[in-house]
Every structure is written in C-alpha cells, then in structure tokens.
Amino acid sequence: MDGVRKTFDKWAQNGKAELMEKEHSNNVSKFFQTISFEESFTFLDVGCGNGWVVRKIAKEKNCKKSIGIDKSKKMITQAKKKQDNNKEEFFHTDVESWNYKGKFDIIFSMESLYYADSIEVAIRKIYKLLKPRGQFFCGIDFYSDNKATVRWANIMKIQMHLHSKKEWREFFQNAGFKVKTKHFKDLKNKKKWKREFGTLFITGTKHEK
Numbered sequence: 001m002d003g004v005r006k007t008f009d010k011w012a013q014n015g016k017a018e019l020m021e022k023e024h025s026n027n028v029s030k031f032f033q034t035i036s037f038e039e040s041f042t043f044l045d046v047g048c049g050n051g052w053v054v055r056k057i058a059k060e061k062n063c064k065k066s067i068g069i070d071k072s073k074k075m076i077t078q079a080k081k082k083q084d085n086n087k088e089e090f091f092h093t094d095v096e097s098w099n100y101k102g103k104f105d106i107i108f109s110m111e112s113l114y115y116a117d118s119i120e121v122a123i124r125k126i127y128k129l130l131k132p133r134g135q136f137f138c139g140i141d142f143y144s145d146n147k148a149t150v151r152w153a154n155i156m157k158i159q160m161h162l163h164s165k166k167e168w169r170e171f172f173q174n175a176g177f178k179v180k181t182k183h184f185k186d187l188k189n190k191k192k193w194k195r196e197f198g199t200l201f202i203t204g205t206k207h208e209k
C-alpha cells in the first residue's frame, strides 16, 4: 500500500480527520462565501477526507448531487457513516484512475492534490471531469511561498510535492484552465503562516465548449 493511503487510513481513525476539518473550515467557509450557488449544480470533492465539505455543500438548496472521493478507504468509511443527506455519495478511488461517466459543474479540493503521484495528471483529469464553463476550486496551505509550511514534508514523511504559487498557476494553465488566485488569511490565528500567507485558493475555469 502506498504511504499516502496508509497515513490517511490512520488519520481516519485517530481523530486527525476531524482536526483537519477544524483547521481548514474557517478559510474554506470564507472562500465559499465568495461563490454564488444560485444556479442548480453538481459538486465533487477530490480528497474529501471525512466528507465534511461534501455534507456542507449538499445542504445548499441548488445542489443536485454532492460527491466525495478519496484514495483512503478508511476516510470513505468515516464519510459514509457521517452521511446525512441523500444527495451525498462517496467513492473510494484516487482521482487519476476514477472511471466516472458524469461531469460536474463544480470541483473542489482542499490540501489534497500535492499528494498525487503527478499533480499535472490529476489536474488534467479534473479538467475532463468538468462541464464546459465548470470551475475547479483548489485550496492549498503547503506551497513554497508560505515558508512556515515547507517543513511539513519532513514531519509527514510521505510524498508531498512542493511548488510555488507561480508553478501552481502554470499547472492549471497547461491543463487548459483560465486561472485566478486568492489568499485567505486568518488574522487572529496563533499560527504566523495563517496570519501572513494563509490558504492559497486557485480557481480554474474551463473553456466554453
């Protein structure tokens, strides 16, 4: 079993999935407040962990379907246990090899893509999974401009690809996306990086056809 899967299988069972939910929810919620959910939409969370974002988005009245995928089987087991709405669905798979026939209006991913074997392959697959004009919202704390987070790779001891904001923009552009970025800081947080750099949100918009 690969190291990423093994680590997150452990995290699914030792409370760290809920800790991630707590750590990420402030900036993710602030980000979602900038998104209009006024038209009917389908939603996918790539690397959904315990499924907290899938549940949150399923509560939006215009959400038709909210799907979560994760390469950790135990994360998906937790997510299914917490399921509270029949719009939600969870699948145990990595995004790269997921064989899904449908397409989405919105794809989201928080702190997950840099664990992929190839970020480029994962982003190209996400592009294919979107409808024309669909949007991919990607949140990242671990990026080289955000210096305090660089040491996480030594602590985690698993595959984590470190890139700058500029390189992330290029991955998106090379896959065909139009790109916008935003930083969400948490000015009252005890952690300096959350106050000074915060979460980088990259929005990729697919072309019209």
Ligand SMILES: C[S@@+](CC[C@H](N)C(=O)[O-])C[C@H]1O[C@@H](n2cnc3c(N)ncnc32)[C@H](O)[C@@H]1O
Pocket: 004, 005, 008, 017, 020, 021, 024, 046, 047, 048, 049, 050, 069, 070, 071, 072, 075, 093, 094, 095, 096, 109, 110, 111, 112, 113, 115, 116, 117, 122
């Ligand atoms: C740091 S956790 C974040 C979980 C969740 N997004 C959150 O904010 O709580 C990263 C998750 O991404 C999953 N993951 C990593 N690479 C993946 C891939 N290529 N396809 C699907 N899931 C992946 C891991 O198993 C893990 O559960």
